[in-house]
Amino acid sequence: MLATPLPTEEAHRLQVLLDLNILDTAPEDRFDRITRMAARLFGVPVALVSLIDADRQWFKSRVGVPFSETERASSFCTHTILQDGVMVVEDATCDDRFASSPYVTEAGARFYAGYPLAAPDGSRIGTVCILDRNPRTLDDEGRALLRDLAGMVAGEIAAGELRRAHARRSENDAWLYGLLEHIPDGVLMLDRAGNVICGNPAAEHMFGSDTGGLAGRMACSLLGDDAAMLLDPEHSADAPPQEGGGLRLDGSTFPIEVKVAPMCLVGQQRYAVIVRDVTRQHEQAQRSRATEERRRKHFTTATHELRTPMASILGFSELLLKRDFDAATNRELLDIIHRQAARLVDLINQMLDLARIEAGGTEGLHIATVDVADLVDQTLTGLNGLGQNHRIRTEIEDGLPAIAADAAKMQQALTNIVSNAIKYSSEGSQIDISTAALRRNAKLMVAIRVADRGIGMTPEQQARIFDAFYRAGDAQNVQGSGLGMTIFKEIIELHGGHADIESRPGAGTAVTVWLPAAPDHG
Amino acid sequence: MDKTILIVEDQDDLRLLVRLSLKSLGRVVLASSAAQGLAMVRAEKPDLVTLDVWLGKGDSGLDVCRAIKSDPETQHVKVLLLSACGQQSDVEAGMAAGADHYIVKPFSPQSLGEAAAALLAA
Numbered sequence: 001m002l003a004t005p006l007p008t009e010e011a012h013r014l015q016v017l018l019d020l021n022i023l024d025t026a027p028e029d030r031f032d033r034i035t036r037m038a039a040r041l042f043g044v045p046v047a048l049v050s051l052i053d054a055d056r057q058w059f060k061s062r063v064g065v066p067f068s069e070t071e072r073a074s075s076f077c078t079h080t081i082l083q084d085g086v087m088v089v090e091d092a093t094c095d096d097r098f099a100s101s102p103y104v105t106e107a108g109a110r111f112y113a114g115y116p117l118a119a120p121d122g123s124r125i126g127t128v129c130i131l132d133r134n135p136r137t138l139d140d141e142g143r144a145l146l147r148d149l150a151g152m153v154a155g156e157i158a159a160g161e162l163r164r165a166h167a168r169r170s171e172n173d174a175w176l177y178g179l180l181e182h183i184p185d186g187v188l189m190l191d192r193a194g195n196v197i198c199g200n201p202a203a204e205h206m207f208g209s210d211t212g213g214l215a216g217r218m219a220c221s222l223l224g225d226d227a228a229m230l231l232d233p234e235h236s237a238d239a240p241p242q243e244g245g246g247l248r249l250d251g252s253t254f255p256i257e258v259k260v261a262p263m264c265l266v267g268q269q270r271y272a273v274i275v276r277d278v279t280r281q282h283e284q285a286q287r288s289r290a291t292e293e294r295r296r297k298h299f300t301t302a303t304h305e306l307r308t309p310m311a312s313i314l315g316f317s318e319l320l321l322k323r324d325f326d327a328a329t330n331r332e333l334l335d336i337i338h339r340q341a342a343r344l345v346d347l348i349n350q351m352l353d354l355a356r357i358e359a360g361g362t363e364g365l366h367i368a369t370v371d372v373a374d375l376v377d378q379t380l381t382g383l384n385g386l387g388q389n390h391r392i393r394t395e396i397e398d399g400l401p402a403i404a405a406d407a408a409k410m411q412q413a414l415t416n417i418v419s420n421a422i423k424y425s426s427e428g429s430q431i432d433i434s435t436a437a438l439r440r441n442a443k444l445m446v447a448i449r450v451a452d453r454g455i456g457m458t459p460e461q462q463a464r465i466f467d468a469f470y471r472a473g474d475a476q477n478v479q480g481s482g483l484g485m486t487i488f489k490e491i492i493e494l495h496g497g498h499a500d501i502e503s504r505p506g507a508g509t510a511v512t513v514w515l516p517a518a519p520d521h522g
Numbered sequence: 523m524d525k526t527i528l529i530v531e532d533q534d535d536l537r538l539l540v541r542l543s544l545k546s547l548g549r550v551v552l553a554s555s556a557a558q559g560l561a562m563v564r565a566e567k568p569d570l571v572t573l574d575v576w577l578g579k580g581d582s583g584l585d586v587c588r589a590i591k592s593d594p595e596t597q598h599v600k601v602l603l604l605s606a607c608g609q610q611s612d613v614e615a616g617m618a619a620g621a622d623h624y625i626v627k628p629f630s631p632q633s634l635g636e637a638a639a640a641l642l643a644a
Binding site for chain 2: 300303304305307308310311312313314315316318319322336339340
């Protein structure tokens, strides 16, 4: 038997055949229709659509053959694909190429006519062929008929390929559509004059429009007049986004960032516009600026507060060094220096304390279960005699729940309000420390109230009580840094609590601290 | 003729410090608030006012300075601002308010005396 002759570019031909995804597929009527017609028209028992794989011929459609594939070697069709045009073997027993082929010797084939089957790119992937058990001839009309039938099969193959490409395309479109549908950024398509052609749901939502409601609107009615500047066919899509003001359909505005990419769609100049609502970023920036401003102001105030005692220390010590004063004046000036130095140390300690508490946050707290009666006792003991000339009365409720707190910090917070009560009320006056427990928003809270009968505060003074370095009224003669209430508030808030202030000038001040009860009491 | 110096300062210790620093230059009168300071400028017609910038209760020495410098009766009065705010912008704000000199706290009493003497001699 002769070796199978191979066409040139066999590898490419096989790849094309493989890519058609047609081998080993189910029978299809569109092909079977053609082989049935061939068998009838030519009056032959066998008609095939044969595809020539690497080492077999596989029948996409067959009439008169019970099997779907045979060996490629020694087949008629493997020769047909070597040539253009029809191949006719009138009597295989008289053809050296096929006389000993099992198709002839065993299956009894005598007549063969085949026409190469062309893939869309022209590669000969197989044949349309007819066979008979008797020798016969094929006239020109028969040859033309076979060519046309092969052309019909090739057309069916090409049509299948087109349908698959279309399906792939539709899948891609679905992905792209899904993307546009779901991305949070607004996307608009504009025509060359700047009218909206369409927008994605995010864009419609952003501008407060119904589905399809943006189409036909002028871009500048949504993006502001600056948008016109971006509508330049030469505009680079790489340019940084432009900030501006977006206009919703209801007339309200919001900050936006806009990017424009000019594009050409089916020969028409178009613009893809990406709109991002940057409200949140703006708010964030505003908060940062406010924080920065507060910090700057705090720094200025702190500097001022530190320089003031320093002015006394430096100034009076220079006077003492350069001038002669009488003993009493000497003593008075030294006293001032000492007092102001002490104040400076106190200020620095309190500032560091506040900074530590702020920086530590809740992680800097050592939370434990703290008994309120013990806390109040320790606070009063820690006053070191401050308030010894006041009548301090404590009244702790029986069965008061414990609180979850950092004992040392909470004592510091309480000390600050108790010492304020002492400092801003006259000696001999009464200070009441009382407690209560109350459920607020389903949370058990413990209240500690410190009430004095001192000078009290005006509403204006109350409003500023937690400002750093603020000291109510003519507080020059009252010792303190002006940071006590700031530190107090910081500590209370870190504990998840809050404070109420009641005060009237001349009547006194009451500060009530609300703190969450320890969990086992919650 | 003896020069008159008005010291406007809300802090007792610093009022004393400025008084001790300047008392050799003339007659010294004292005020502890913006309102009192302005009233005394009109009543005493001082040659020099040393003015604290932060006078407490939200009062600003800069306002007092502007009031002095915008009143034809008192605009000739020399104003020396004393402030714990020492940034360039603070000094510029002081000079813009019409001050003749600006000294930052803490200060040397001797330097303050020299600056005041120079203003009185001008």
